[in-house]
Amino acid sequence: MATVASTLLAGLGDGAVYALIAVSFVIIFRATGVLNFAQPGLLILGTYVTSVLAVDRGVPFWVAAVIAVLVVAAISMGIERVAIRPMIGRPVFSTALVTVGIFIVLLILAFRLFAARARTIADPWQLEQWCLVQGETLCAVSLYQHHAGKIAVVAVVLGLLGVWLSRSRVGLAMRATSLDQEAALAQGINVGRMFSLSWALGGGLAALGGILLAANGSVVQANDALFALVALPALILGGIDSLRGAVVGGLVIGLVSALSSTYQPIHAPWLGPNFENVAPYLVMILVLLIRPYGLFGTKEVQRL
Amino acid sequence: MLAVHNLEVVYEDVMLAVRGASLSVGRDRVVALLGANGAGKTSLLRAMTGLLDVHRGKITRGEVTIEGRRLNTGNASSVVRAGVGQVMEGRRVFVEFTVEENLRVGGHTAGGAGLEEKFDRIYGMFPVLADRRRTTAGYLSGGEQQMLAIGRAMMSDPDYLLLDEPSLGLAPKMVERIRDLIVEINQAGTGILLIEQNAAMALSIAHHGYVMENGITVMDASADTLRADEDIQEFYLGVGAEGTSLRDVKHYKRRKRWLS
Ligand SMILES: Nc1ncnc2c1ncn2[C@@H]1O[C@H](COP(=O)(O)OP(=O)(O)OP(=O)(O)O)[C@@H](O)[C@H]1O
Ligand SMILES: [Mg+2]
Numbered sequence: 001m002a003t004v005a006s007t008l009l010a011g012l013g014d015g016a017v018y019a020l021i022a023v024s025f026v027i028i029f030r031a032t033g034v035l036n037f038a039q040p041g042l043l044i045l046g047t048y049v050t051s052v053l054a055v056d057r058g059v060p061f062w063v064a065a066v067i068a069v070l071v072v073a074a075i076s077m078g079i080e081r082v083a084i085r086p087m088i089g090r091p092v093f094s095t096a097l098v099t100v101g102i103f104i105v106l107l108i109l110a111f112r113l114f115a116a117r118a119r120t121i122a123d124p125w126q127l128e129q130w131c132l133v134q135g136e137t138l139c140a141v142s143l144y145q146h147h148a149g150k151i152a153v154v155a156v157v158l159g160l161l162g163v164w165l166s167r168s169r170v171g172l173a174m175r176a177t178s179l180d181q182e183a184a185l186a187q188g189i190n191v192g193r194m195f196s197l198s199w200a201l202g203g204g205l206a207a208l209g210g211i212l213l214a215a216n217g218s219v220v221q222a223n224d225a226l227f228a229l230v231a232l233p234a235l236i237l238g239g240i241d242s243l244r245g246a247v248v249g250g251l252v253i254g255l256v257s258a259l260s261s262t263y264q265p266i267h268a269p270w271l272g273p274n275f276e277n278v279a280p281y282l283v284m285i286l287v288l289l290i291r292p293y294g295l296f297g298t299k300e301v302q303r304l
Numbered sequence: 305m306l307a308v309h310n311l312e313v314v315y316e317d318v319m320l321a322v323r324g325a326s327l328s329v330g331r332d333r334v335v336a337l338l339g340a341n342g343a344g345k346t347s348l349l350r351a352m353t354g355l356l357d358v359h360r361g362k363i364t365r366g367e368v369t370i371e372g373r374r375l376n377t378g379n380a381s382s383v384v385r386a387g388v389g390q391v392m393e394g395r396r397v398f399v400e401f402t403v404e405e406n407l408r409v410g411g412h413t414a415g416g417a418g419l420e421e422k423f424d425r426i427y428g429m430f431p432v433l434a435d436r437r438r439t440t441a442g443y444l445s446g447g448e449q450q451m452l453a454i455g456r457a458m459m460s461d462p463d464y465l466l467l468d469e470p471s472l473g474l475a476p477k478m479v480e481r482i483r484d485l486i487v488e489i490n491q492a493g494t495g496i497l498l499i500e501q502n503a504a505m506a507l508s509i510a511h512h513g514y515v516m517e518n519g520i521t522v523m524d525a526s527a528d529t530l531r532a533d534e535d536i537q538e539f540y541l542g543v544g545a546e547g548t549s550l551r552d553v554k555h556y557k558r559r560k561r562w563l564s
Contacts, residue, residue, distance in 0.1 A: 188384030188413035
């Protein structure tokens with residue numbers, strides 16, 4: 001029982017972060033019609049800026065995190081303005097390639113910035129845990145606080161985002177723009193500003209995702225950017241253009257990998273080690289076999 | 305007065321779609337703009353409302369003025385803010401939004417102020433929409449969607465409303481209702497530019513009319529004169545029986561344009 005609780009919390013904690021990262025992809029996808037392959041780069045910059053502020057400069061963690069999110073949001077907005085906006089009207093495939101290029105640039109930048117040094121981000125949870133089952137000397141089964149913390153942060157952030165998108169005037173305008181750009185223009189919506197806003201949001205959420213990924217008491221390096229890719233099965237599982245799908249997909253992927261990392265070695269050792277890394281993709285493929293557009297995706301989506 | 309002065313529109317730097325169009329619409333008028341498929345009516349509308357950019361088109365000559373001042377046709381948002389609303393060809397409601405959300409988007413430029421009163425006004429004008437305010441717009445019938453598109457445009461309180469083929473694909477009963485609504489909107493103080501292939505419908509309510517051919521406004525006359533004109537009768541008013549088949553051709557053509 002205690003093991004189940006511990007596994008589920010871990011799964012939901014990681015899943016919440018995957019969900020957040022998947023949402024960051026969806027926001028940009030819906031605005032621009034491209035899967036932004038630069039997201040991992042933005043994500044790791046968020047981690048880096050937080051680390052510099054919180055560890056090197058001694059800024060309180062939450063302040064550092066907020067500044068990092070804003071900085072990365074601004075960078076993301078700049079990228080859209082300079083590199084993506086001129087691509088409007090071009091094939092989405094070309095635009096997607098541009099984002100791959102940006103990803104490579106950001107990754108090289110991240111390697112320079114980290115300078116082969118592993119960093120921490122001084123998050124408030126570190127390795128703190130609540131002990132469920134006391135062993136003889138150590139704790140046998142425990143809940144990590146960072147998992148609970150991640151669930152709370154993501155729930156608040158995505159909750160606010162959801163309300164803002166569905167209720168506010170600008171949120172509605174942003175959704176209208178993603179549905180039909182020309183019709184949105186005809187209503188007097190400043191579509192360019194909506195693009196900027198989407199990219200700012202997408203970048204900011206990716207940065208927050210990077211911060212939360214790193215918040216587990218261990219160290220981060222530049223190549224941890226690639227952790228953003230675990231959001232991809234979540235994204236595809238949920239249906240690439242659906243926010244709700246991204247959240248559900250993220251949680252499912254988190255749970256699946258946590259469950260398989262706890263139980264697969266006991267019950268199905270013949271599947272080999274590290275099976276928990278493969279499991280999300282298996283689930284994704286299974287779902288796609290049954291529902292080719294993902295759980296919540298729209299049928300027309302065939303853009304890249 | 306909303307006026308177009310000798311406008312010229314080019315797509316992709318080569319394709320001349322409008323080659324000298326002039327017209328004017330007074331605030332107390334319903335003005336019809338007639339023309340066959342491909343005459344350049346929609347292109348002219350896009351040019352007037354700042355939508356050419358998305359189609360990789362440009363105004364290469366001429367200008368649009370509103371009350372004597374130049375209209376900033378480079379920016380769709382400022383066109384709406386200047387008091388020019390439009391109902392695009394093919395309705396283009398946001399099908400995933402509810403009726404009310406569609407209307408709210410229509411009121412975007414006005415900010416949050418007076419939203420409730422505007423809803424009341426639109427719902428008073430279109431009682432069907434009031435009953436279905438929480439319905440997803442994609443589930444409305446074609447006629448209801450057209451009303452929604454008109455209601456959405458009216459949310460910005462425009463001085464001038466430009467409608468691109470509002471009767472397209474609608475049953476005769478519905479065409480009549482749309483026509484009556486246009487008259488009502490006009491009488492409440494909004495100047496109307498009505499682009500139509502259904503010349504009978506347009507000329508039955510218009511004060512004045514223009515005919516466009518190959519990108520040029522070739523005729524400029526009162527609605528009475530146009531109704532009496534032999535060419536108009538032959539080309540636009542005589543098609544009654546073939547009306548539907550013409551529309552089929554048009555749909556086919558449009559789909560082809562999207563694919564290419
Ligand atoms: N986006 C575009 N790019 C290139 N050419 C275009 C584009 N849109 C329209 N055209 C061309 O411009 C000309 C005028 O088209 P337009 O749509 O303005 O005509 P219309 O009078 O509205 O016709 P319809 O009655 O069929 O709606 C046509 O020859 C058309 O093929
Ligand atoms: Mg047209």
